[in-house]
Amino acid sequence: MNAAVLRKLHPREFLSTLREHGIRSDGRTHDELRPVSIVMSPLGCGLGSAMARFGRTKMLAVVTGTVVVPKVQQPTRGFVDVQVELPPMCSALRFRPGRVSSEAAYLASWIQGLVASAALPVDVDALCIKPGSLVWSLLISICCVEFDGNGEDCAFFASYAALRDTRLPEIQPPDSHEKLATASPMRDKTVHAVDHQVAYPVTFACFDGGETLIDPTCFESDHSCSSLTILIDGKGQSRGVYKPGGAALSESTLKDCEALAVAKRKQLEHSMEIASREGPVT
Amino acid sequence: MEKLGEMKRRIEEVSIVPLHDNAPDAADALLGTVIPDRRDGRQAMQLREMEIEQGLLKHADGSARVLMGRTVVTAAVFGPMECLVRLQQIEGTFVSVSFRLPSTSSLATHDPHHLRDEPGCQPLHGNHATQCLSRTQEVELGHLLGSLIRKELYPRTAVHVGIHLHHDDGSVLSCAINAAVLALLDAGLEMHAVGAAASVAWVDGTLLVDPDLTESNRASGLLTLCTAPKTTQTISTSTTEHSADLIFCDVRGGQFFNQESENLITGRGSPFSVARNACNIIWGIMRASVRRKEALLEAWYDVAKGKEGSGIGGVVD
Numbered sequence: 100m101n102a103a104v105l106r107k108l109h110p111r112e113f114l115s116t117l118r119e120h121g122i123r124s125d126g127r128t129h130d131e132l133r134p135v136s137i138v139m140s141p142l143g144c145g146l147g148s149a150m151a152r153f154g155r156t157k158m159l160a161v162v163t164g165t166v167v168v169p170k171v172q173q174p175t176r177g178f179v180d181v182q183v184e185l186p187p188m189c190s191a192l193r194f195r196p197g198r199v200s201s202e203a204a205y206l207a208s209w210i211q212g213l214v215a216s217a218a219l220p221v222d223v224d225a226l227c228i229k230p231g232s233l234v235w236s237l238l239i240s241i242c243c244v245e246f247d248g249n250g251e252d253c254a255f256f257a258s259y260a261a262l263r264d265t266r267l268p269e270i271q272p273p274d275s276h277e278k279l280a281t282a283s284p285m286r287d288k289t290v291h292a293v294d295h296q297v298a299y300p301v302t303f304a305c306f307d308g309g310e311t312l313i314d315p316t317c318f319e320s321d322h323s324c325s326s327l328t329i330l331i332d333g334k335g336q337s338r339g340v341y342k343p344g345g346a347a348l349s350e351s352t353l354k355d356c357e358a359l360a361v362a363k364r365k366q367l368e369h370s371m372e373i374a375s376r377e378g379p380v381t
Numbered sequence: 382m383e384k385l386g387e388m389k390r391r392i393e394e395v396s397i398v399p400l401h402d403n404a405p406d407a408a409d410a411l412l413g414t415v416i417p418d419r420r421d422g423r424q425a426m427q428l429r430e431m432e433i434e435q436g437l438l439k440h441a442d443g444s445a446r447v448l449m450g451r452t453v454v455t456a457a458v459f460g461p462m463e464c465l466v467r468l469q470q471i472e473g474t475f476v477s478v479s480f481r482l483p484s485t486s487s488l489a490t491h492d493p494h495h496l497r498d499e500p501g502c503q504p505l506h507g508n509h510a511t512q513c514l515s516r517t518q519e520v521e522l523g524h525l526l527g528s529l530i531r532k533e534l535y536p537r538t539a540v541h542v543g544i545h546l547h548h549d550d551g552s553v554l555s556c557a558i559n560a561a562v563l564a565l566l567d568a569g570l571e572m573h574a575v576g577a578a579a580s581v582a583w584v585d586g587t588l589l590v591d592p593d594l595t596e597s598n599r600a601s602g603l604l605t606l607c608t609a610p611k612t613t614q615t616i617s618t619s620t621t622e623h624s625a626d627l628i629f630c631d632v633r634g635g636q637f638f639n640q641e642s643e644n645l646i647t648g649r650g651s652p653f654s655v656a657r658n659a660c661n662i663i664w665g666i667m668r669a670s671v672r673r674k675e676a677l678l679e680a681w682y683d684v685a686k687g688k689e690g691s692g693i694g695g696v697v698d
Contacts, residue, residue, distance in 0.1 A: 201520050208517040216602075325528065330632075339632035344524025347574065347609060348627045 110322045118310055124318065125154075130359055132314045132366065133249075137256055137374035139264040146237070147265030149374070151257035153314060155247035160257035161240050162265045169227070169234040177226025178236040179214050183207040183254060189246040190317070206254050209341070210239070218298035218330055218338055219259055228270065235267060248316040251328055252302050256367070259297065260374055298330035298338035299367050301360035305345065309352040313359060327353075329360040333368075337361075420595065421450075428579075428591045428659060433559075433670040435567040441543075443568025447560040450593060451550035456560035458568040460540030468539065473532030475539045478522040480515060480557065486547045518554065525607065525629045526561055531571040540570065551593035552580040554605045554631065559663065566671055574609035576628050577667055579659035581606070581652050588652055590659045605631045606656040610664055 106113045106124070117123060127133070133154030142148040145161040169176060183206040185194045194200055213219040226235035239258045243250065269278040304315035304323035311327070312319055320326060325345020330338040337357050342348065419425065429450030438444035441457035461474055468475050526542055542564065544557050555578035562576055582592035582600035589596055597603055607629035 201516060205517045205520050208515070325524075340630045341632065342627065342630040343521040344526070344629050345528050346628075347528075350627065353627060 106318075110318070114306070114319065114322055118306065118312075123312060125316065129310065129312050132363060133316075135256075135367065135370045137260050137370050139260050139374050139377075146267060147261050147263075149257055149260030149264050150244075151253050151260060153249050153253045153256075154316070155245055156249055156253045157244040158250070158253045158257040159242050159244055160254070160261035161242075162237055162261045163240065164235045164237045164265075164267065166228065166233050166270055167236045168232060169230075174231040175227040175234070176223045177234040179211075179221050179223065179226075179239065180237070181207050181211040181214065181239045181241070181258065183210070183241045183243075185243045185246060185250075189243040193246065193317075202250070206241070206250055209251060210241070210254055210258055213255065213298070213300075213330075216339075217296075218332075219255065219262070220296055221262060226267070233270075233272070237265070246317065248318070248320050249302050249314050252300050252314070255300050256371070260371065263375060296332060298332045299364050300328050300330050300339075301356075301363050301367075302326060302328045303356050305348055305352065307346070309349055311352060311356055313363065327356060329357055331357075331360050331364045333364075335361045335364070419589065421593065425587055426590050426655065426659075428662060429593070431663065431666055433563060433667065435563055435670070435674055441564075441568075443564045443566070443570070445560050445563035445567055447556050447563065449552055449556045449559075449591060451548055452552055452556045452593075453547040454553065454556040454560045455545045455547060456557070456564040457543045457545075458540065458561075458564040458570070459543070460568070460570070461535040461538035462541070464537060464539035469537045470532075471536055474530065474535040474537075476523050476527040476530065476532070476542070477539065478519045478526060478542045478544065478561070480519045480522060480544045481546070483545050483547065486545070486549075518557075521629070521631065522557065522561065525558065525576070526565065528628065529562065529572050529574060529576055529609075530565065531573055534571055549594060551582075551595075551597045552591050552605075554578070555580045555591075555607070555663075558605075558607050558629070559667065563667060563671070574628070575664070575667065576607045576609045577660045577664035578605060578607035578629070579656050579663055580604065581656040581659065583652065588655055590655060602632065602652070604652050604656055605629070606653065606660055608657055608660045608664075610661055 102113070105116075114124075118129070121128060123129065125133075134152075136152045138150045138152075140148055141150045141159070142161060145163045147162040148160065150157065150159045167178070183203045185200055185203040185206075187194050187196050194202075210219070214221055221237075226237065228234060239261060241254050241257055243254075271278045301313065302315065303311040303313050303326065304320045305311050305325045305327055306323055312323075315323065315326070323345075325342060325348065327348065328339075328341040330340075332338050337360070340353070421429075423429070430448075431450075432446075432448040434446040436444060437446055437455075438457050441459055443458040444456065446453070446455045464475050522542070522544070526540075530540065542561050544561055546553060546557070558576065558578035562572075562578075565572060566575065580591060580597075581604045582589045582596055583602040583604075584592070584596050584600045589600075592600060592603070606627070608627055
């Protein structure tokens with residue numbers, strides 16, 4: 100039978116045959132990322148926006164902000180919230196309209212966890228305008244435009260680039276004539292951390308026999324045994340490992356994946372650099 | 382007949398494992414450092430007292446209650462049972478998990494860290510009713526338990542695991558995983574492997590195994606690991622050999638190291654290897670508990686059948 104029929108009827112055998120020959124269905128090797136492209140300010144709305152593309156997976160992130168009263172216990176801290184939407188437009192077979200799907204809730208919670216744990220550091224003290232009375236509350240809205248696997252990495256880079264693109268404007272409270280800016284001296288940057296403190300995620304799909312494919316497509320991750328995401332920071336140290344269940348993984352596979360992830364970080368850093376150098380799209 | 386009644390009572394009460402004399406020496410030897418005492422007098426690598434009770438809920442197919450120190454988690458398994466047609470899978474069973482906070486738990490009434498504010502986790506009916514603790518952890522636990530069960534043996538059915546957190550004193554996720562696995566065993570579902578979970582926290586530059594609530598809050602990194610040892614020998618002899626497979630790993634907070642210490646994964650004193658040792662110890666505890674219950678059930682069965690010379694004495698492994 101020909102390849103298209105095999106792919107439809109026996110997807111696991113199809114994938115394992117490809118793996119034996121060392122290639123994937125889109126011609127990559129097991130350790131190649133898809134073409135990554137990050138664009139800052141593709142939209143004029145919001146305080147900052149960015150679009151990240153990993154092959155055909157495209158995610159758009161917009162940062163909007165409101166000025167709120169801070170918590171009493173933490174008068175100088177701002178807030179960062181994350182919301183992810185996977186509408187039917189990105190993959191009609193997978194996502195139905197209506198209430199938030201569990202994949203979207205999972206992604207939102209995952210990115211929120213990265214922000215809270217400083218893997219994607221946001222200097223919440225820099226969001227303070229007037230201690231005790233006014234702080235910024237940022238909302239990162241991520242919308243998936245097309246979904247073809249590896250939502251985690253794509254959503255991360257979209258939100259990271261959107262945060263770097265964010266410029267907090269001056270505000271004028273109604274009861275005074277002076278304009279207030281954020282308390283931080285570097286008021287035009289929200290993500291204060293230098294890039295090497297940010298932990299980049301790299302996702303793998305794991306199969307029987309300890310083989311892994313980096314940056315899996317939808318088809319590959321649907322028929323994989325488990326998925327693994329490793330966070331690597333600028334010094335080449337792993338900052339986090341996420342393996343939400345799935346088949347068991349041996350330690351040697353984990354170490355191989357970690358080494359590969361460290362190597363891939365350079366490539367992703369390069370993409371981020373190009374994005375921030377090119378600046379906003381006119 | 383009195384013997385039967387007495388044995389029945391003993392089965393119900395005896396699955397609780399007494400204070401476990403876990404060995405911190407092997408892990409201490411790994412690090413070779415002097416470890417300061419913790420708030421409750423434990424060593425850095427010492428687990429809390431663990432109690433296991435199986436079969437406590439009569440209406441569920443399987444149930445278990447696990448206490449790790451003061452953290453109390455109950456898990457109930459229903460299944461394999463009928464599944465909605467749109468959720469049915471031809472090749473296996475559909476596993477769903479609900480991870481809830483019953484209104485009687487301590488966290489429902491006193492929540493200083495706003496753990497209940499995650500979107501999608503509002504109370505089910507009214508303000509003080511049972512509410513979902515974390516949608517994403519439900520999804521993750523579903524994947525985890527789905528990989529442990531031999532799903533292909535129960536096609537087009539559903540298995541539901543309900544986990545309730547009664548008291549939170551740190552290490553909730555690992556306690557929940559242990560409770561769910563024991564409940565699945567109690568329900569008699571066939572499994573590929575029996576996973577044991579443990580948590581490790583990085584607090585003020587030291588690794589602490591099985592952190593309690595104050596330690597978790599102060600921690601700059603928290604790692605929950607679930608592994609399934611492959612070996613069938615007693616686990617205490619295999620701490621140096623990494624024969625366990627990693628099933629589940631979740632890291633909260635990323636600050637697991639300072640400038641000069643080792644990596645997260647590799648290295649002798651790394652958080653992963655420490656957590657793995659703790660998982661091995663917990664696996665041993667779980668195994669002992671299940672063995673005791675099995676032995677008692679066997680003896681009870683023998684008595685029920687009226688076999689000669691049957692009884693409790695001398696049956697335990």
